[in-house]
Amino acid sequence: MVLVRLLFIAFVVLSVIYLSLSLYSRSRARDRLEAEWDAGDFDIPRESYVRAGLVEYDGSLRRKLILGVYVVPMSLVCLIIYLVNFA
Numbered sequence: 001m002v003l004v005r006l007l008f009i010a011f012v013v014l015s016v017i018y019l020s021l022s023l024y025s026r027s028r029a030r031d032r033l034e035a036e037w038d039a040g041d042f043d044i045p046r047e048s049y050v051r052a053g054l055v056e057y058d059g060s061l062r063r064k065l066i067l068g069v070y071v072v073p074m075s076l077v078c079l080i081i082y083l084v085n086f087a
Helices: 002-039 046-058 061-065 068-086
Strands: none
Touching: 002 046, 002 061, 002 068, 046 061
């Protein structure tokens, strides 16, 4: 029961971290796209350019790497539990 409580609390904390990182990264991507539009000479409106760039960002590797926030800590906890109990 203690393990379930630990995993639940860890999941909640990691979810908050994931959400914060995801929003921060998306905000940085938006700022970068807006700066590119300001520096360049584009024929399309600013919002369309930024929206298209954010759609591309949604499928990027960076967005998928942020999911490591869940994978790495949970894997380490499982490894530590295994090593403590069976090694």
